[in-house]
Amino acid sequence: MKKKINRQLMFISSIAVVVTVLLMAVVFYRMLQAQVIEDLRVYAHMVAKSDLPASLENMQEELKKEAMRVTLVNDDGNVLYESDADVTGMDNHLERPEVQKAMQYGEGQSVRQSSTMGKNTFYYAILLDDGSILRVSRDSHSIWSILFRSLPVFLVTLILLLVVCVALSRYLTKSLVLPIEQMAADMDHIGEANVYEELVPFAETIRAQHEAILSNANMRQEFTANVSHELKTPLAAISGYSELIENGMASGPDVVRFASGIHQSANRLLTLINDIIRLSELDVMKQTEPFEEISLYELARDSVEMLQIRAEEHGVILSMTGRPCSIHGDKQMIEELIYNLCDNAICYNNPGGLVSVTADTEEGRVFLRVKDTGIGIPKESQERIFERFYRVDKSRSKSTGGTGLGLAIVKHIVAVHNAEISLDSEIGKGTEITVTFASPSRANAPK
């Protein structure tokens, strides 16, 4: 980019220099021409006022000094007097343009190529009272000779100007590119850098991407640390129990107790690993397969039926309401979503509490609502419960086999289905979570 800008600047400035020099030469030549003609005119009028032709002889010296020639032509075009040559044998001057013009308008001028190389002869003629014509002439440089003679100066100037142009265009290119280079070097402070107005949206996009990448990397790191920590606890328990058995430190009933501890910890490990695998699957998943039409109502009803035993274990009454309704989605994922929401509503409930699941349509949109009369979620945690491994009450979650990943999985599934999730909860009263799906007509409507 630098090279290109530099080259273009050089090109433009070189053209500008050459064109300027040529134009200057033309302007200079025109001025010179006008000056020569003016001199001739003044001189011609001066001579015309003198006592012609007698005065001409006296002017010889002066004419030589001024490099001028005076010619006197009669009204037939015959040369009567010529200051620089012998009159005899000179051809008729009647057809000369300056003579013609003088005869017609009283005065006339013309420029012709001189016999001397690179010179032009300038003529100025005036009509005298007696009908004869007085013509004054002088040789002057032609435009080509001016150009040619000034060639060395011209070339030196050109080279000097070009050197200045190279230096300037380097400097300009550098200062043009500098903000972009600064921006590239320090992505974190793009907003503070002196970036071009036109680049601001571009810079913003890059910064946003940059931040997203960073926060993603942070999230992954945090997740890895959390996973390791979560896996350590059941593994330590398994190791501890098995060591006691290995050392023969457990008597008969203890062995059963320890084995049960090992069993529980191993189950917890399995649940954790399953959830982690599921999350990473959802993380990399791209929606390539088209969604199928599924009956949300039926799916919810089946899940509720399946969870009845679990609800009974917790002394919770689980019920289902709503009307048949269907959505476009992934059946397995929706099952997971319903299961996770209902499982939480059962686990974070009180004995004798209620859980009601509703699948229905409202304002043309299908929704799933899981409402419980459980312990509720404190306001400050409501935003965070969808984060991985976040638990309001760690010990309560663990005692019910919670991993802290259930709602993170739910959030993923909601996003894949282009749905919305809302939460309404009050401590001691209960929680209501609603997932509203995009209506199929809207999802398919042209944008």
Ligand code: ADP
């Ligand atoms: P867990 O496996 O711990 O249940 P989740 O991601 O499903 O993890 O939920 C995160 C946290 O949100 C839970 O630990 C719990 O504190 C809180 N939570 C989720 N659902 C409910 C609910 N229905 N009532 C009260 N608290 C809830």
